[in-house]
Amino acid sequence: MNLNSKIYVAGHNGLVGSAIVANLKSKGYNNIIGRTHKELDLLDSYAVSKFFKEEKPEFVILAAAKVGGIIANNIYRAEFIYENIQVQNNIIHQSYLNGVEKLLYLGSTCIYPKEAPQPMNENVLLTSPLEYTNEPYAVAKIAGIKMCESYNLQYGTNFISVMPTNLYGPNDNFDLVKSHVLPALIRKIHLGKALEDDNWVDIRADLNSLPIEDIDGNSSKEDIIAKLDSYGVHCSNNKLQIEIWGSGLPRREFLWSLDMADACVFLMENRDFKDTYPENEKEVRNTHINIGTGIDISIKELAYTIKDTIGFNGKLYFNTDKPDGTMKKLTDVTKLNNLGWKHTVELSDGIEKLYNWYIKKNN
Numbered sequence: 001m002n003l004n005s006k007i008y009v010a011g012h013n014g015l016v017g018s019a020i021v022a023n024l025k026s027k028g029y030n031n032i033i034g035r036t037h038k039e040l041d042l043l044d045s046y047a048v049s050k051f052f053k054e055e056k057p058e059f060v061i062l063a064a065a066k067v068g069g070i071i072a073n074n075i076y077r078a079e080f081i082y083e084n085i086q087v088q089n090n091i092i093h094q095s096y097l098n099g100v101e102k103l104l105y106l107g108s109t110c111i112y113p114k115e116a117p118q119p120m121n122e123n124v125l126l127t128s129p130l131e132y133t134n135e136p137y138a139v140a141k142i143a144g145i146k147m148c149e150s151y152n153l154q155y156g157t158n159f160i161s162v163m164p165t166n167l168y169g170p171n172d173n174f175d176l177v178k179s180h181v182l183p184a185l186i187r188k189i190h191l192g193k194a195l196e197d198d199n200w201v202d203i204r205a206d207l208n209s210l211p212i213e214d215i216d217g218n219s220s221k222e223d224i225i226a227k228l229d230s231y232g233v234h235c236s237n238n239k240l241q242i243e244i245w246g247s248g249l250p251r252r253e254f255l256w257s258l259d260m261a262d263a264c265v266f267l268m269e270n271r272d273f274k275d276t277y278p279e280n281e282k283e284v285r286n287t288h289i290n291i292g293t294g295i296d297i298s299i300k301e302l303a304y305t306i307k308d309t310i311g312f313n314g315k316l317y318f319n320t321d322k323p324d325g326t327m328k329k330l331t332d333v334t335k336l337n338n339l340g341w342k343h344t345v346e347l348s349d350g351i352e353k354l355y356n357w358y359i360k361k362n363n
Contacts, residue, residue, distance in 0.1 A: 001059055001102075001269055006031045008057035010042065010091055011064030016106055016164070018171045019261035020061055027265065033057065042087040052094040059268065060095050060103040062088060062144075066137075067108075068178045073134040084140035092147050096157055103159040104268055105148050107141035109253075109290065110134045111163060114326050119294060121332035122163075122286045131326045145288050152273045153284060160273055162264060165292035165331050168350060169257025170357050174210055176231045181299060182254060185306050186355055188242050191233050193312040195225075196240045202362070209362045232319075240314030242307075245322035248300030253292050253330050256345035256353070263291045266341045275339065292331035293343045302347075309351050 001007065007024065011017035012034030024032055033055060040051055042064055066076075066083045073080060088105065095103045112120045113128040125145075130138045141163075148159035172183040179187070187206070194202040203224065204217030215227040225235055232243030267289065276287040297305075303316050336342075345353075 001029070003028045004031055005029070005058045006033065006056070007059045007061065008032075008055065009034050009061045009063060010087075011062075013171070014063060014065075015167060015169060015171050015173065015257055016065075016260065017061070017063035019169060019257040020063060020264055023258065023261040023265045042090060043083060045090050048090040048094050049097075052098040056098060057095075058101050060091065060100050061264065061268070062091050062103060062105045064091070065106070067173075068180075072178045073137055077136045080134075081136035081140050084137060085143055088140070088144040088147065092144070092151065092159065095159070096151050096155055101158065102268060102272070103148070103157070104264055105144050105159060105161045106264070107144055107161060107163045107288065108137070109163050109165050109292070109329060109331050110138045111141050111145070111288075112329070118328050119330040119332040120290070122288055122290060122335060125286050125288075133323065133325060149284065149287055152287075158273050160267060160271070160276065161288035162267065162291050163288050163331075164260045164263075165253040165255050165290070165329075167255055167257045167260055168354055169260075170354070172257070172354065174358065176212060181252065182302065182306075182351075183354070183358075185242075185244070185303055186310070186351070186358060188231070188233050189303075189306050189310050189312050190355070190358065191228060192240050192242050192314055193310050195228070195233065195235050196312065196314055205362050234317075240312070241317050242303075242312070242314065243317050243319050244299065244303055245319055246299065246324040247320050248303065248318040249298060250324045250326065251296040251298050251328045251330065252302070253294070253296045254302075254347055254350070255292050255343060256350040259343045259345050260291055263336065263341045263343075267339070271339055276335075289336050289339065290331040290333050291336055292333050293347075294331060294333045295347075296328070296330045297347060305348060306351055306355075309348075309355055 009017050009021050012021050041047055064087055114131040115128055116124045145161045148161045151157045152159055168182045173179045174183045174187045208217035212227050234241040277284050
């Protein structure tokens with residue numbers, strides 16, 4: 001890529017896409033294009049075809065996806081498999097038809113089997129069953145990997161697949177149903193802290209920015225407290241308690257989204273499909289690249305780290321009647337490190353950065 005190359009970032013307003021756009025701009029790239037959902041429905045094959053024919057992007061970063069946490073993945077199973085497959089099919093195929101020089105496809109480490117050996121390297125893909133709650137999403141993302149590989153092998157395209165671990169950072173999703181565990185914990189503990197301090201200015205500002213169902217900052221205190229209680233922020237007799245799903249024992253790896261973006265741009269600038277598998281390989285497969293830190297933490301440790309960062313004095317309650325999901329998900333990042341990239345932001349610093357971003361956004 002050169003600084004004037006036309007680069008299309010699909011999903012440019014999301015957590016992943018916005019971080020990649022920021023990284024590209026910081027490096028001087030000046031011809032970045034994106035479209036909102038209103039401007040371009042990526043589920044619409046005709047609209048995507050028309051966009052590619054008119055815009056003729058030279059490089060494509062496919063960061064658009066329907067994503068969510070354990071609750072959303074399990075409830076909206078049909079939407080997760082249909083929408084993700086449809087979007088990636090449209091963009092990957094049109095990239096081929098319109099001569100895109102290089103495409104970067106972003107998936108997720110949930111593609112790996114539930115009982116995968118830890119840490120998970122790229123070669124454990126499709127070796128045993130997936131974790132049930134996010135199986136539809138994982139199947140969609142695996143299909144994207146195989147589509148990129150297949151187009152490369154049959155048509156000679158240069159499509160790279162990367163599988164980031166759990167991401168967090170600016171523009172994260174803090175919806176208490178659809179968000180992932182880290183932003184959900186930040187918001188719940190932030191609201192718990194505000195209740196603890198009787199800080200209704202912050203509570204109302206938070207709910208005006210992101211209402212919970214029909215409750216916003218204009219609702220009564222009684223209605224707000226009742227709604228927060230239903231989402232695990234319990235206030236009884238002035239005693240605050242935050243409910244967290246599961247035992248707290250599962251371990252997860254977290255990567256600062258701006259680090260992820262730096263890894264993606266590094267690969268776009270410096271590596272090609274041929275660099276993702278051994279030379280003279282007879283059966284080319286598992287060419288995707290894990291992006292992560294190679295370091296994990298238990299959900300319990302994560303929750304207490306966030307509690308300390310925010311300064312919440314109440315209790316944390318782990319509801320073991322709720323599912324844990326996979327007990328351990330740690331990526332092997334040897335392949336990425338060997339390709340020349342390593343993370344820079346450690347989790348404790350990242351949590352503080354994200355909380356400060358969240359506070360600034362809601363005030």
